[in-house]
Amino acid sequence: MDATSLSGLRRSYEGEPLLEANVAADPIAQFAVWFQEALDAALPEPNAMVVATASAGGRPSARTVLLKGYDEHGFVFYSNYESRKGRDLAENPRASLLFPWHPIRRQVRVEGTVVRLPHERTAEYFNSRPYGSRIGAWASRQSAVVRSREDLDDRYEELAERWPERPPVPDFWGGYLVVPTEVEFWQGQLDRMHDRLRYRRGHPGWVLERLAP
Known part of the structure:
Protein backbone atom coordinates (compact mmCIF):
# COMPACT_ATOMS: atom_id res chain seq x y z
CA MET A 1 0.00 0.00 0.00
CA SER A 128 -19.78 18.98 43.17
CA ARG A 129 -20.27 17.00 39.95
CA PRO A 130 -23.69 16.56 38.30
CA TYR A 131 -25.60 13.56 39.65
CA GLY A 132 -25.35 11.68 36.35
CA SER A 133 -21.56 12.02 36.26
CA ARG A 134 -21.30 10.65 39.78
CA ILE A 135 -23.37 7.60 38.88
CA GLY A 136 -21.35 7.24 35.69
CA ALA A 137 -18.12 7.07 37.67
CA TRP A 138 -19.53 4.07 39.53
CA ALA A 139 -21.05 2.43 36.45
CA SER A 140 -17.95 2.53 34.27
CA ARG A 141 -14.95 0.42 35.20
CA GLN A 142 -12.89 2.58 32.90
CA SER A 143 -10.75 0.75 30.31
CA ALA A 144 -12.30 -2.65 31.19
CA VAL A 145 -13.92 -4.71 28.42
CA VAL A 146 -17.74 -4.64 28.50
CA ARG A 147 -19.99 -7.08 26.66
CA SER A 148 -22.32 -4.47 25.22
CA ARG A 149 -23.70 -0.97 25.50
CA GLU A 150 -26.83 -2.48 27.01
CA ASP A 151 -24.83 -3.99 29.87
CA LEU A 152 -23.27 -0.60 30.57
CA ASP A 153 -26.68 1.13 30.55
CA ASP A 154 -28.17 -1.57 32.77
CA ARG A 155 -25.37 -1.08 35.28
CA TYR A 156 -26.03 2.68 35.29
CA GLU A 157 -29.75 2.18 35.93
CA GLU A 158 -29.05 -0.33 38.71
CA LEU A 159 -26.79 2.11 40.50
CA ALA A 160 -29.17 5.03 39.99
CA GLU A 161 -31.86 2.97 41.74
CA ARG A 162 -29.46 2.12 44.57
CA TRP A 163 -28.45 5.77 45.10
CA PRO A 164 -31.31 7.99 43.90
CA GLU A 165 -29.86 11.11 45.53
CA ARG A 166 -26.28 11.03 46.84
CA PRO A 167 -23.91 8.32 45.61
CA PRO A 168 -20.79 7.89 47.77
CA VAL A 169 -17.30 8.59 46.51
CA PRO A 170 -15.90 5.46 44.81
CA ASP A 171 -12.74 4.12 46.40
Whole structure:
Protein backbone atom coordinates (compact mmCIF):
# COMPACT_ATOMS: atom_id res chain seq x y z
CA MET A 1 0.00 0.00 0.00
CA ASP A 2 1.40 3.39 -1.00
CA ALA A 3 1.78 6.01 1.68
CA THR A 4 -0.83 8.79 1.63
CA SER A 5 0.67 12.21 1.07
CA LEU A 6 -0.58 15.06 3.26
CA SER A 7 1.52 17.75 1.61
CA GLY A 8 -1.63 19.65 0.67
CA LEU A 9 -2.30 20.35 4.35
CA ARG A 10 0.62 22.75 4.71
CA ARG A 11 -0.19 25.98 6.51
CA SER A 12 1.60 29.03 7.80
CA TYR A 13 1.65 30.21 11.38
CA GLU A 14 1.98 33.78 12.54
CA GLY A 15 1.66 35.04 16.06
CA GLU A 16 2.94 37.64 18.46
CA PRO A 17 6.61 37.05 19.27
CA LEU A 18 7.16 35.08 22.47
CA LEU A 19 10.09 36.83 24.11
CA GLU A 20 11.87 36.13 27.36
CA ALA A 21 11.41 39.72 28.50
CA ASN A 22 7.63 39.47 28.20
CA VAL A 23 6.87 36.28 30.13
CA ALA A 24 6.36 35.65 33.82
CA ALA A 25 9.20 34.37 35.98
CA ASP A 26 7.07 31.40 37.01
CA PRO A 27 5.48 28.94 34.52
CA ILE A 28 2.22 28.65 36.43
CA ALA A 29 1.79 32.42 36.28
CA GLN A 30 2.53 32.33 32.55
CA PHE A 31 0.09 29.47 32.08
CA ALA A 32 -2.59 31.54 33.83
CA VAL A 33 -2.05 34.36 31.31
CA TRP A 34 -2.27 32.05 28.31
CA PHE A 35 -5.20 30.09 29.70
CA GLN A 36 -7.18 33.29 30.18
CA GLU A 37 -6.36 34.30 26.60
CA ALA A 38 -7.59 30.88 25.41
CA LEU A 39 -10.83 31.52 27.31
CA ASP A 40 -11.12 35.01 25.84
CA ALA A 41 -10.66 33.54 22.34
CA ALA A 42 -13.66 31.27 23.01
CA LEU A 43 -11.72 28.14 22.14
CA PRO A 44 -13.75 24.92 22.37
CA GLU A 45 -12.75 23.04 25.54
CA PRO A 46 -9.69 25.17 26.40
CA ASN A 47 -9.10 22.93 29.44
CA ALA A 48 -8.87 19.79 27.29
CA MET A 49 -5.38 18.33 27.50
CA VAL A 50 -3.67 15.23 26.20
CA VAL A 51 -2.33 13.17 29.11
CA ALA A 52 0.49 10.81 28.16
CA THR A 53 1.63 8.04 30.51
CA ALA A 54 3.81 4.96 30.26
CA SER A 55 3.81 1.62 31.99
CA ALA A 56 6.74 0.35 34.04
CA GLY A 57 7.88 -1.43 30.88
CA GLY A 58 7.81 1.80 28.86
CA ARG A 59 4.63 1.14 26.87
CA PRO A 60 3.16 4.59 26.15
CA SER A 61 -0.46 5.66 25.89
CA ALA A 62 -2.22 9.00 25.56
CA ARG A 63 -5.78 10.28 25.87
CA THR A 64 -7.65 13.57 26.22
CA VAL A 65 -8.67 14.55 29.75
CA LEU A 66 -10.10 17.76 31.19
CA LEU A 67 -7.97 19.92 33.43
CA LYS A 68 -9.96 20.55 36.60
CA GLY A 69 -7.72 23.02 38.34
CA TYR A 70 -4.23 24.39 38.71
CA ASP A 71 -2.25 26.37 41.25
CA GLU A 72 1.32 26.93 42.31
CA HIS A 73 1.64 23.20 43.05
CA GLY A 74 0.63 21.93 39.60
CA PHE A 75 -2.20 20.66 37.41
CA VAL A 76 -5.18 18.61 38.55
CA PHE A 77 -7.34 16.01 36.82
CA TYR A 78 -9.57 13.17 37.99
CA SER A 79 -9.87 9.58 36.81
CA ASN A 80 -10.55 5.97 37.68
CA TYR A 81 -7.53 4.53 39.49
CA GLU A 82 -8.12 1.20 37.72
CA SER A 83 -8.10 2.69 34.21
CA ARG A 84 -5.10 2.27 31.96
CA LYS A 85 -3.77 5.68 32.93
CA GLY A 86 -4.35 4.85 36.59
CA ARG A 87 -2.42 1.59 36.27
CA ASP A 88 0.38 3.35 34.40
CA LEU A 89 0.63 6.03 37.08
CA ALA A 90 0.70 3.43 39.86
CA GLU A 91 3.69 1.78 38.15
CA ASN A 92 5.38 4.90 36.79
CA PRO A 93 4.18 8.13 38.48
CA ARG A 94 5.19 10.50 35.70
CA ALA A 95 3.12 12.15 32.98
CA SER A 96 3.24 14.64 30.15
CA LEU A 97 0.40 17.07 29.44
CA LEU A 98 -0.28 18.88 26.18
CA PHE A 99 -2.71 21.75 25.67
CA PRO A 100 -3.26 22.00 21.86
CA TRP A 101 -4.63 25.50 21.34
CA HIS A 102 -4.44 25.38 17.54
CA PRO A 103 -6.80 28.29 16.68
CA ILE A 104 -4.51 30.75 18.48
CA ARG A 105 -1.36 28.98 17.21
CA ARG A 106 -0.17 27.99 20.67
CA GLN A 107 0.50 24.91 22.71
CA VAL A 108 1.70 24.26 26.23
CA ARG A 109 3.56 21.10 27.17
CA VAL A 110 4.08 19.99 30.78
CA GLU A 111 6.25 17.19 32.16
CA GLY A 112 6.17 16.19 35.79
CA THR A 113 5.73 13.73 38.58
CA VAL A 114 2.24 12.65 39.63
CA VAL A 115 0.74 12.19 43.08
CA ARG A 116 -2.78 11.31 44.16
CA LEU A 117 -4.82 14.03 45.81
CA PRO A 118 -6.03 13.52 49.38
CA HIS A 119 -9.42 11.82 49.72
CA GLU A 120 -10.96 14.96 51.19
CA ARG A 121 -10.17 16.96 48.06
CA THR A 122 -11.44 14.16 45.81
CA ALA A 123 -14.66 13.98 47.81
CA GLU A 124 -15.19 17.74 47.58
CA TYR A 125 -14.87 17.65 43.80
CA PHE A 126 -16.85 14.42 43.35
CA ASN A 127 -19.80 15.80 45.30
CA SER A 128 -19.78 18.98 43.17
CA ARG A 129 -20.27 17.00 39.95
CA PRO A 130 -23.69 16.56 38.30
CA TYR A 131 -25.60 13.56 39.65
CA GLY A 132 -25.35 11.68 36.35
CA SER A 133 -21.56 12.02 36.26
CA ARG A 134 -21.30 10.65 39.78
CA ILE A 135 -23.37 7.60 38.88
CA GLY A 136 -21.35 7.24 35.69
CA ALA A 137 -18.12 7.07 37.67
CA TRP A 138 -19.53 4.07 39.53
CA ALA A 139 -21.05 2.43 36.45
CA SER A 140 -17.95 2.53 34.27
CA ARG A 141 -14.95 0.42 35.20
CA GLN A 142 -12.89 2.58 32.90
CA SER A 143 -10.75 0.75 30.31
CA ALA A 144 -12.30 -2.65 31.19
CA VAL A 145 -13.92 -4.71 28.42
CA VAL A 146 -17.74 -4.64 28.50
CA ARG A 147 -19.99 -7.08 26.66
CA SER A 148 -22.32 -4.47 25.22
CA ARG A 149 -23.70 -0.97 25.50
CA GLU A 150 -26.83 -2.48 27.01
CA ASP A 151 -24.83 -3.99 29.87
CA LEU A 152 -23.27 -0.60 30.57
CA ASP A 153 -26.68 1.13 30.55
CA ASP A 154 -28.17 -1.57 32.77
CA ARG A 155 -25.37 -1.08 35.28
CA TYR A 156 -26.03 2.68 35.29
CA GLU A 157 -29.75 2.18 35.93
CA GLU A 158 -29.05 -0.33 38.71
CA LEU A 159 -26.79 2.11 40.50
CA ALA A 160 -29.17 5.03 39.99
CA GLU A 161 -31.86 2.97 41.74
CA ARG A 162 -29.46 2.12 44.57
CA TRP A 163 -28.45 5.77 45.10
CA PRO A 164 -31.31 7.99 43.90
CA GLU A 165 -29.86 11.11 45.53
CA ARG A 166 -26.28 11.03 46.84
CA PRO A 167 -23.91 8.32 45.61
CA PRO A 168 -20.79 7.89 47.77
CA VAL A 169 -17.30 8.59 46.51
CA PRO A 170 -15.90 5.46 44.81
CA ASP A 171 -12.74 4.12 46.40
CA PHE A 172 -11.37 3.43 42.91
CA TRP A 173 -11.74 7.00 41.66
CA GLY A 174 -9.95 10.23 42.53
CA GLY A 175 -7.71 13.13 41.71
CA TYR A 176 -4.16 13.43 40.47
CA LEU A 177 -1.76 16.33 40.78
CA VAL A 178 0.90 16.69 38.09
CA VAL A 179 3.82 18.50 39.75
CA PRO A 180 5.72 20.12 36.88
CA THR A 181 9.44 19.72 36.35
CA GLU A 182 9.31 21.31 32.87
CA VAL A 183 6.76 23.58 31.19
CA GLU A 184 7.18 24.62 27.55
CA PHE A 185 5.27 27.41 25.80
CA TRP A 186 5.10 27.19 22.00
CA GLN A 187 3.99 30.06 19.76
CA GLY A 188 3.68 29.44 16.03
CA GLN A 189 5.65 31.73 13.72
CA LEU A 190 6.24 32.11 9.98
CA ASP A 191 8.57 29.78 8.08
CA ARG A 192 8.52 27.25 10.92
CA MET A 193 10.65 29.62 13.01
CA HIS A 194 8.44 29.02 16.01
CA ASP A 195 9.08 30.42 19.48
CA ARG A 196 9.68 27.82 22.19
CA LEU A 197 10.35 28.89 25.76
CA ARG A 198 10.93 26.20 28.36
CA TYR A 199 10.87 26.58 32.11
CA ARG A 200 13.00 23.92 33.81
CA ARG A 201 12.91 23.44 37.55
CA GLY A 202 16.23 24.52 39.04
CA HIS A 203 17.70 24.73 42.53
CA PRO A 204 16.11 26.99 43.54
CA GLY A 205 13.43 28.42 41.30
CA TRP A 206 12.95 28.03 37.57
CA VAL A 207 15.41 28.27 34.68
CA LEU A 208 14.03 29.84 31.48
CA GLU A 209 15.51 28.59 28.21
CA ARG A 210 14.81 29.14 24.52
CA LEU A 211 14.64 25.98 22.39
CA ALA A 212 15.26 25.76 18.66
CA PRO A 213 12.06 25.13 16.73
